[in-house]
Amino acid sequence: MKFASRWTLAALLLGSMLLQGWSLLSAQDSTMQTAPSDNTKTNQRDRQNGETTADQQANNRSDMDITKQIRRALVADKSLSTYAHNVKIITQNGSVTLKGPVRSEEEKQAVEQKTAAIVGADHVSSQLAVATK
Numbered sequence: 794m795k796f797a798s799r800w801t802l803a804a805l806l807l808g809s810m811l812l813q814g815w816s817l818l819s820a821q822d823s824t825m826q827t828a829p830s831d832n833t834k835t836n837q838r839d840r841q842n843g844e845t846t847a848d849q850q851a852n853n854r855s856d857m858d859i860t861k862q863i864r865r866a867l868v869a870d871k872s873l874s875t876y877a878h879n880v881k882i883i884t885q886n887g888s889v890t891l892k893g894p895v896r897s898e899e900e901k902q903a904v905e906q907k908t909a910a911i912v913g914a915d916h917v918s919s920q921l922a923v924a925t926k
Contacts, residue, residue: 856884859912863889866907876924877904888916894924 860882868878877900880893889912895901901921908917 855887859887859889860884862911863908866911867904870903870907873900873903876900880904880921882908884912887912888918890918890920892920894922896924898923 863882863884867873867880870877874896876893877895880891880895883890883892889908891904891908895904901919901923904921905917905919908919
């Protein structure tokens with residue numbers, strides 16, 4: 794009988810510890826979820842009037858195909874950084890605006906050249922910025 798009660802006591806203590814740990818984790822999760830994220834400085838350029846933003850991407854078939862071709866060309870080039878793979882590509886009526894950071898001037902030129910190869914240099918507006926490490 795003493796043996797069984799020791800196991801019961803051990804199980805109760807372990808269960809209590811697990812519940813307390815779960816409560817602490819839940820409390821951390823809830824504070825993390827309610828903490829506001831402020832990326833205003835990051836997106837400051839997009840807030841200026843007249844700037845092309847990602848929500849202006851046209852939904853017609855040809856513009857979507859252009860965007861897809863450019864994205865595939867960028868992602869296929871493994872020499873490019875994750876930054877370059879994730880630049881914003883905004884296509885409107887066959888004209889492309891590129892936005893976002895890249896790691897170097899060479900990378901910026903590579904992204905612009907890959908885009909120009911698909912739509913022509915006169916249809917590319919580059920707003921890429923070289924990000925410092």
